[in-house]
Amino acid sequence: MIEDFVAGIASKLGEYLVAPIGRQFGYVLFYKSYVEDLKNEVKELETARQRVQHVVDEAWCNRKPIQTAVEDWLESVKKESKEAENLLKHGESEKSACFRGWLPNPVVRHPIGRKVKKITKVIHGLHQKSQNSNFEKVYYENTPIGFVNATTSTARPVDKKEDGLKSRALITGDVMKAIADDRVRVIGVYGPGGVGKSKLLEDVERRVKEENLFDVVAMANVSRNPNLKRIQKEITDVLGLHLMNEKTVRGRAYRLREALESDPKKNVLIILDDLWEKLELKEIGIPCGDDNKARGCKLLLTSRNRDVLRIAMGSEQEFRLDELKHEEARRLFERTMGNRVNDPEFETWVDGVVKNCGGLPLLIVPLAKGLKHKDLAAWRNASTNRDLSDVKSLVELSYNDLKEERIRSLFLVCALTSGRISMRDSLVYCMGLGLFKKFSNTIQKARDRLIEDLHTL
Structure with a gap:
């Protein structure tokens, strides 16, 4: 042993x-x-x-x-x-x-x-x-930009310049509250052309991603003549779906709807900009009921016409975006122009230039950029001689979009006074023009019709 x-x-x-x-x-x-x-x-x-x-x-x-x-x-x-x-x-x-x-x-x-x-x-x-x-695979696919993750939701420093327009900040805040409300499924923003509805949507989209309110955010521009294939592509691109091999709009719609409904736990926000008339959601591939009401996702829409939002698209809450008041319009002009606006040589012409833009950011921003390196003659011309081409195109589009002759006439009545007319005077003018013959059994009926028509505008 x-x-x-x-x-x-x-x-x-x-x-x-x-x-x-x-x-x-x-x-x-x-x-x-x-x-x-x-x-x-x-x-x-x-x-x-x-x-x-x-x-x-x-x-x-x-x-x-x-x-x-x-x-x-x-x-x-x-x-x-x-x-x-x-x-x-x-x-x-x-x-x-x-x-x-x-x-x-x-x-x-x-x-x-x-x-x-x-x-x-x-x-x-x-x-x-x-x-x-x-x-075997040395790379990975980029996370689709529509998916909100830790990178996209990281808060960035607030740009104080963005907070300069109080009216826009208030509307943006109201829209954000509606988006966060689980009881509201469809939200609409309406207002005249050129007031900044698309810009507001961009700001809302950014904030939604920063605050991580949704898992998926997709945005598409509808436009006056909707192209269903293009709209589908804009949505599927941000979702990382490759559906263009599907030959038919119906086939792509089926695949898109299938993808959006694949995970009921995901919160999805779809933003559709610039609607001119009813858009059939099922033809795009957005889940909806027989009443065209979005289902399983939230919609944020914009249109010039409130009725398109609340009647055709079933929006539950709408927000009107108006032209900028002169003070805010000037602030936007100054912000875009930079320090040159304080040059004594040009400062006296600023108010006239801004006034000629009619409170429309769509006109203010490009004009400010254009004048940034121009001489005094260009400033004087912009201040005293209004270039009506851009304004005319906006007004003409709005006018032509009105279907009924009675509404078009009311539009012209309001335009004559730049929209600053009392309800009583409007009623007198419209009755004098015979616009309410069918509804003039009583003054009250004519007045009710006027109120309804003004809502359409």
Whole structure:
């Protein structure tokens, strides 16, 4: 029994003493073999690096983001390969034999051989890693811009310039409250052309993403003559859906609706700008009921006509966006123009220029940009001679969009007084023009019709 115990101790001592001693001698005796192994591993690793780098370069050209693990691997390969090359050069430059080449020089070979053995394992590990399944696809797809994540919802510093227009800030705040209200599914913003409805939607979209109110936000421009394929593409692009292989509008609508309904837990906001008439949501692929009421998602809409929002699209809350008052219009002009607006040579002409824009940001901003580098003659001309081309196009579009002749006549009555006319005077003018013959059994009926027509405007 004592003999077995002694034999066991001797065996263990052999493991703990002989093996390490043998390893130390191996660094000297098998030095050349270790060096050859390292050279082969470096060569194989370089082949693997070139293969991965080619795929990475191709992905980069296609604007695909590269996996972090792949980028880290390339950096490690670069670092370890450089270290291996330096070690091999150092070994070649040292005198590794003594006694006229008869015996290896242990003082030189031992430390270099140990380093060679160690780095060979590292190089081999990197090579094995490149054959991993994770390296089959070195890139990943960008998160669709419609998906709100930690990056898009990160709050950014507030730009104080954006808070300069109080009327816009108030409307934006009201719209944000309606969007956050679970009881409201469809929200509308209406107002004349050029007042900034599209800009307001952009601000709301940004805030919704910053405050992380929805999981998915998609926006599309409908326009006067809706192109269903284009609208579908604008929505599917931000959702990361590739549906253009679907040949029919109906097929794309089915796939889009399927995607939007795939996860009931996701909160989805769809923003549709510039509606001129009823838009059939099911033809786009937006989930809705038979009454064209959005289902499973929230809608934010804009139109010049309130009836399009509340009657055709079933909006539950609408907000009117008016022209800017003179003070705010001037502030917007000054903000766009910059310091030149304070130049005494031009300052006296600012009010006239701003007034000619009629409180429409669509006219104020481009005019301010255009005058920024113009001389005094251009300022005087902009102040005293109104260029009616842009204003005319906006008014003409609004007028032509009115379907009934009675409403068009009421539009002209209001235009004659720049909209500053009392209800009583409007009623007198309209009755004098015979606009309410069908409704003039009583004054009250004519007045009720006038109120309804004014709402249409």
